[in-house]
Amino acid sequence: MTGGIATGIGSWPGTDPREAAATIIGELPALPHLVELPERGIGADMIGRVSALLVDLRFDSTTRGYRLGARPGAVSRRARDLLHADLDAIEEAWETAGLAGTGRVVKIQSAGPLTLAAEVELPGGHRILTDSGAVRDLSESLAEGLARHAAEIRKRLGAEVIVQLDEPQLTTVLDGALRGPSILNTIRALPEPDALHLLDTVITAQPGPVLLHTCAPRPALTTLGRTAAAAISFDAATITTADLDPLGEIVDAGKKIVLGLAPTTAPATPVTWRTVAEPGVRLIDRLGFPRRVLAEQVLVTPACGLAGAPLPWSRKALSLAVDAARAFAEDPDSIIVD
Template sequence: MSVFATATGVGSWPGTSAREAAEVVVGELHRLPHLVELPARGVGADMIGRAGAILVDIALDTVPRGYRIATGRRSVTRRAASLLDEDIDALEEAWEKAGLRGTGSVVKVQAPGPVTLAAHLELPGGHRAITDAGAVRDLTTSLAEGVEAHRAQLARRLEAAVVVQFDEPSLPAALAGRLTGVTSLNPVHPVDEAMVIGLLDECTATVDAAVAVHICAAALPWKVLQSSTIEAVSVDQQQLGSADLDGIGEFVESGRTVLLGAVPGTTGAARTSVEQIAAAVAAVTDRLGFARTVLQDRIGVTPACGLAAATPEWARTAIELAQRTADALAEDPDAI
């Protein structure tokens, strides 16, 4: 069974308290807790900002549109590193309290994927880094090395296995040429599929652990994902169209895992039950003609994207529902 065939969180979390978040995540997710991101803390705490603490020999600074590649060690990079250290300290404390050190438990960490990182970072001249092939290569190498160092550090501190999730929300837009340039005179051309596969594979080869890619967008690039060496794909179930079912089927048939964001990310559906979520997850694999055992071995459950905008109460409920659903699927999938 894949390490990803269970319940976990996507990554982002509401609020600003790393300690409170870590206690909830470790307490509720008993097979694959994650190191959360708390974007409400501001610069350096969001998905792209955290990369400032991870990239090797590349610094970030802020600009009106977001982040820019900079020279020297800037205050933004120092802040990102400080916040990440705070998050790791909090997780280690919660891990110790729960008695999980040395038990063989697994933890997940997240980082922006190479395409999304290059799409969101500006070059010194103001253009997106993704418009410069050399910059993309340098960013990818720096990212892969930094994520592996981050993963290894956390594994040492927790005495646990650590797996990695690369977040690629901008990948579909980059492949389709939907990214905007600085002006209409500077279009961002579609990225090449073969190049994307190479970037993902470089990250996978550098990281000494199982790797998943998370995409919370429609029009999933299944050809690219299927051709890469990643072990798992994490998607929002509500974003899936009919074409995605074939992609899921082929991905699972190749012996890999799909995590479905089946738990609502907001309190608007607070009455959602484990039975309803499990039935919705099972409906996907049933439509594809898989035996119910695939729910135990190749399907994971997560909340949908957007949990950072939820209330802390719903965030706790969402991951609790995800875990209880995964437990129900593992215990008796035929009873769903």
């Protein structure tokens, strides 16, 4: 996984997996990804689709979201059917593009163990996070299931696979800011060593590099940087002065950083690749690194997923990300910032 390339976060507007797969492969020549289409409903969103990946665990739906089920039900069957449709679609688009067996790289995504434990309930209504044994079982099931999923993609496409773990709830879990079923039920903060163990249980089980992503307003970079992940992904607009030291340590450690730079909605004023690239250049300058880091260790994405964006803008956002990444790779010193 080199720098100077662009990819998407994962989610995409619409409900047609074949159209989406063809679009993503066409728009992202360096690092396309398996598309997520949450508009299809239950079992297609970030949490529900994980039911198709877990080993010996599955989800049911509730009025609040998802819970662990005692046996395979409609939710897990639907999630598996949708995932199989997605795999068929990307395999078809991959072959049409002439990429089959070329060893090109593709990215797949899954919600991470902490976000799953925060979002999914036990059969009794409490979050999985309240039961340490259930959290352990969930992380181990996800680790094995995700490795199998990556192996199937590798076999189908003849491609190398990067795994992205999405952890939007990481900061909330570390802060102890989650609520239980009522105001009388508190959920304690998860100690960082426990969080790191759960994350690394999944990360180290994967045969290829893992990218750890969060769209949280406060991305908990210190914790992210301490994991075994090869790359850390976040919305560049969330970075504050307090984040500069841990971000610098991530870069010093040789990890890639994946900057969410392209807006997920069309701005009121016209935007160009330079508009998108400048905050990334400015960030590396603030960190005190030479700009060659932009070519060697930085990837570019939209700020977050694009499921809620109009299709024309979603295409534009990917195009802007690709152009900004190309500028980082070719001549970052020529990008003048205020």
